[in-house]
Amino acid sequence: MHRWFEQTPAGRPGIISSRIRLARNLQEYSFPAKLDEKESGEMVHRLEFGLRDIGNFAEKNFEFSLLNEMEELDRAALKERRVLNSAALLKKNPSGILLSKEEDMGIVLNCDDHIRIQLLGAGLCLDELWDKADKIDDCINERFPYAFDDRFGYLTSFPTNVGTGLRASVVVHLPMLSQGRKFSSLIGDMSRFGASVRGVYGDVEENFGSLYEISNLKTLGQTEREIIDTVTKAAIQLTNQEMQVRKLSLQRRRIEREDEVYKSFGVLKYARRLTFRDAMIFLSQLMAALSDGLVLAKNEVSVYRLMLGIQPAVLQKISDRPLSKEDLDIARAEFIRKELPELK
Amino acid sequence: MLCERCKIREANIQYTEVVSGVKKEHHFCAQCAKEMDFGVYAAIFDGEFPIGKLLSGLLGIEDDNQGPDKLHQIACPTCGTTYDAFVRDSRFGCSDCYSVFGPLMEDSIKQLQGSLLHTGKSPVNQNIESLSESAAKTRGKSIKDETSEEEKELSELDSRLKEALRFEDYETAAVCRDRIKEIRKGNETNA
Numbered sequence A: 001m002h003r004w005f006e007q008t009p010a011g012r013p014g015i016i017s018s019r020i021r022l023a024r025n026l027q028e029y030s031f032p033a034k035l036d037e038k039e040s041g042e043m044v045h046r047l048e049f050g051l052r053d054i055g056n057f058a059e060k061n062f063e064f065s066l067l068n069e070m071e072e073l074d075r076a077a078l079k080e081r082r083v084l085n086s087a088a089l090l091k092k093n094p095s096g097i098l099l100s101k102e103e104d105m106g107i108v109l110n111c112d113d114h115i116r117i118q119l120l121g122a123g124l125c126l127d128e129l130w131d132k133a134d135k136i137d138d139c140i141n142e143r144f145p146y147a148f149d150d151r152f153g154y155l156t157s158f159p160t161n162v163g164t165g166l167r168a169s170v171v172v173h174l175p176m177l178s179q180g181r182k183f184s185s186l187i188g189d190m191s192r193f194g195a196s197v198r199g200v201y202g203d204v205e206e207n208f209g210s211l212y213e214i215s216n217l218k219t220l221g222q223t224e225r226e227i228i229d230t231v232t233k234a235a236i237q238l239t240n241q242e243m244q245v246r247k248l249s250l251q252r253r254r255i256e257r258e259d260e261v262y263k264s265f266g267v268l269k270y271a272r273r274l275t276f277r278d279a280m281i282f283l284s285q286l287m288a289a290l291s292d293g294l295v296l297a298k299n300e301v302s303v304y305r306l307m308l309g310i311q312p313a314v315l316q317k318i319s320d321r322p323l324s325k326e327d328l329d330i331a332r333a334e335f336i337r338k339e340l341p342e343l344k
Numbered sequence B: 001m002l003c004e005r006c007k008i009r010e011a012n013i014q015y016t017e018v019v020s021g022v023k024k025e026h027h028f029c030a031q032c033a034k035e036m037d038f039g040v041y042a043a044i045f046d047g048e049f050p051i052g053k054l055l056s057g058l059l060g061i062e063d064d065n066q067g068p069d070k071l072h073q074i075a076c077p078t079c080g081t082t083y084d085a086f087v088r089d090s091r092f093g094c095s096d097c098y099s100v101f102g103p104l105m106e107d108s109i110k111q112l113q114g115s116l117l118h119t120g121k122s123p124v125n126q127n128i129e130s131l132s133e134s135a136a137k138t139r140g141k142s143i144k145d146e147t148s149e150e151e152k153e154l155s156e157l158d159s160r161l162k163e164a165l166r167f168e169d170y171e172t173a174a175v176c177r178d179r180i181k182e183i184r185k186g187n188e189t190n191a
C-alpha cells in the first residue's frame, strides 16, 4: 500500500502537497484541556465506537490507535509525516487517532480539540480534499452534536480556529524566490491578502530545503470555499513567480545551475554522512533541477518522499537500534544512497 | 529575560519549535516577534507555542488601564476557566467560555479574524427545524413561480447582508444570513 506522499507528483510544478484540517468539538463535553483522565477516556471511547464504520463513508480503511499508548518514536514519526502536531505529542490524557493506511486521512481525537479531521494529498487538491472532509464532517455530526454558535460558528479551543474551524494549507517549493530580496515583502503582501507563509523546516536564521507552507490566516467570516480560494490563489501566485525566476536563471546562468545540481547530486550519491540541513539543501536543488528539466531521472521519483524519509524519527524507526546523532547522519546518507534516482 | 533578537526589550513571547527532532525554545519581545515571519499566527497554528501573551497583548492588559481587578474575578461557571488563565493560554475551556469571555474580547477576535460573524457551513440535523422553515419548503415545492420571487429576495438579502457587515451591524447581518440559508435550504431540497 502506497502512502500518499510516495506517489510521484503530477500537475503544477513547485506545489508539493495540500492539506485540509477541520477542528470540531462536541456539545456535551468541555474542551480537551479541561477534561480529566476519566472524561477523556470516556469521550475517546465513545467517539471511537461511534465512528467505527466511518471508513465506509470515506471509502477508506481506518485503523484506530490510542496516542497515549503509542511509542514515543512512532508518534514523533507521525509528526514528521505531518499526521500529528506537537500538541498531540505532549498529550498525557487519553487521546486517539483514526488513520487511513495511506495516511492521507486522519481523525485525531481529544488533542487540541475533540475532533480534528485532516486530509492530505499530493499536489494542489484543496477542493477535492475539502469535499471529502465536508462529507466526513457531516457523517460525524449526524452522530455527535457539535458545539456551534450562530455568530461564532464552530467553537474551538483556540480563538484562531473559531468559525469554520478550517485550516487549508499548501506546501510549495520556492528555492529561488525565497533567495530574493523581495521575498519578505511578498510574504507581507500575502498576509494582507489573508494567507500566511512560513518555512516548513529550518530555524529562525535559515530555511532548510525551501519548502514553505501557505495557509489561511483567518477562520471566521469567510466561507470554506472562500478560504480555499485564498490559499489556492496564493499558492499559484507564489509558484508562478518562482517559475518565472527559475526560467530566467535557466536562460542566464544555466551552466551555474547545472554545476550546482550535479555537485549536489554527487554528494547525495556518495556521501557517507549527511546532516539534515545539508541533505535538505541538496535535495531541494535536485527537486528544482528535475522540475526544470535541467536533469532527467531514469525512473519517476518523488523527491519529497526522500525529504520525509530523512527526518530523524522516521530514520530512527527503520533502524534496529537506537541511533546517536552521528549514527543518524550515517543512516541518512545510507537511506539517500539507496533511494536516490539514477540520472539519464 | 531579554529578547534574543534585539537584546534590548524584555522577552515576553516564548516560541517553541522542533527542528530535526530537537526542541528549541526561543524568547522574543512582542515587537521582534511581529517583525519576524513566524508571527503571532504561525506560532499558534498547530498549538505549537505557548505563545500565551497573544491575547494579553491584544487585550492591552499590560497597560493596566481600567478595571482589570473586576476582570480577574470572572470565571466560566461551566469549566472554571478564569479570566487570567484564559488570557494567559489564549484558550477557551469549553463552549460556554464563549459567552463568558466572548463579549470581553469581541474586539480582539475582530482584530485576529477580521470578522465576528460566521458565514461558513452549519451543523447538519442539529437544530430542530423551525415552523417557518418547513412551511417555506412545502410552499417552494408546490408553486414554481416562487423561485423567481425567491431569487429576488435572495439578491436583496445578499446586498443587505454585505451592507450590514460593512457597518458592522452583526445583528442585522445574522438575520439576513439566516434567511438566506433558509431559502437556499428550501431550494436544495426541491432540486
Ligand SMILES: [Zn+2]
Binding pocket: B003, B004, B005, B006, B007, B008, B009, B028, B029, B030, B031, B032, B033
Ligand atoms: Zn526584541
Ligand SMILES: [Zn+2]
Binding pocket: B076, B077, B078, B079, B080, B081, B092, B093, B094, B095, B096, B097, B098
Ligand atoms: Zn468554560
